[in-house]
Amino acid sequence: MVDLKLIAENLIAGKSALVKELVQQALAEGVSPGRVLNEGLIAGMNIVGTKFKANEFYVPEVLIAARAMKSGMEILKPLLSQAGVKPVATFIIGTVKGDLHDIGKNLVGMMMEGAGFEVIDIGIDVAPEKYLEMIKQKQPQLVGLSALLTTTMPMMKTTIETLKNAGLKDKIKVLVGGAPVTEQFAREIGADGYAADAASAVDRAKELLNN
Numbered sequence: 001m002v003d004l005k006l007i008a009e010n011l012i013a014g015k016s017a018l019v020k021e022l023v024q025q026a027l028a029e030g031v032s033p034g035r036v037l038n039e040g041l042i043a044g045m046n047i048v049g050t051k052f053k054a055n056e057f058y059v060p061e062v063l064i065a066a067r068a069m070k071s072g073m074e075i076l077k078p079l080l081s082q083a084g085v086k087p088v089a090t091f092i093i094g095t096v097k098g099d100l101h102d103i104g105k106n107l108v109g110m111m112m113e114g115a116g117f118e119v120i121d122i123g124i125d126v127a128p129e130k131y132l133e134m135i136k137q138k139q140p141q142l143v144g145l146s147a148l149l150t151t152t153m154p155m156m157k158t159t160i161e162t163l164k165n166a167g168l169k170d171k172i173k174v175l176v177g178g179a180p181v182t183e184q185f186a187r188e189i190g191a192d193g194y195a196a197d198a199a200s201a202v203d204r205a206k207e208l209l210n211n
């Protein structure tokens with residue numbers, strides 16, 4: 001019988017092929033996709049997040065672990081929807097208009113996926129109108145804006161105002177982040193939350209959804 005902790009441990013170690021193999025084995029032994037997800041992949045990514053916050057892991061280790069998570073998720077995804085396992089929530093993330101930086105955004109997306117969120121990545125240089133269109137289409141509970149340039153930070157405010165003007169802001173929570181962004185700036189522009197790094201983004205997202 002596969003110990004689900006072994007899936008978590010190999011995910012943390014970034015062993016993609018082994019994670020995939022163990023996920024397949026657990027399913028073949030009759031473990032439910034939901035348990036494999038929660039006690040294997042999500043449990044592993046939680047530890048990756050904790051290590052990242054504690055500076056025990058850096059960006060490369062997180063990316064390698066996220067790749068291992070994705071290899072397990074490829075097998076689980078169709079089975080989870082068949083079994084009616086719902087994601088924690090839907091999260092749309094993008095880098096705001098004028099800004100082409102995507103490494104941090106991708107990391108946030110991966111950590112959120114690792115925490116059980118359905119993540120819809122709408123890319124870089126995302127205009128407020130594109131956010132609007134995607135929110136209407138996908139109906140997320142949470143929207144993430146990333147900016148790495150001081151010159152694109154005001155675009156976060158413009159995006160939030162666009163959502164307000166369209167009457168959508170009350171229906172969703174907006175999380176912002178990126179190297180130059182601060183908690184105070186987030187408050188000033190009317191965001192619901194701010195996170196300094198990808199692991200904290202998961203914590204903040206969960207707090208926002210519980211409020």
Ligand code: B1M
Nearest residue numbers: 099100101102103104144145146149150177178179197198
């Ligand atoms: Co650019 N760049 N860049 N760049 N670049 C910076 C950001 C800069 C600080 C470098 C510097 O001058 N020291 C500077 C900004 C200065 C400023 O505004 N104050 C800068 C500049 C000026 C520029 C250009 C204008 C350069 C030029 O062309 N003259 C240009 C702008 C292009 C544009 O966007 N329009 C430019 C271009 C580029 C590259 C294309 C070459 C490349 C981007 C490649 C890519 O992303 N695919 C690049 C890079 C790589 C950087 C640096 C070196 C690294 C950024 C990065 O990926 N960090 C950066 C300097 C630096 O930070 N040391 C720099 C790693 C990443 C994991 O961290 O993105 O901070 P970060 O994400 C973190 C957190 O911020 C947070 O979680 C992540 C993980 O913990 N986070 C969120 C991020 N988004 C979040 C969202 C959340 C929550 C948390 O909720 C939704």
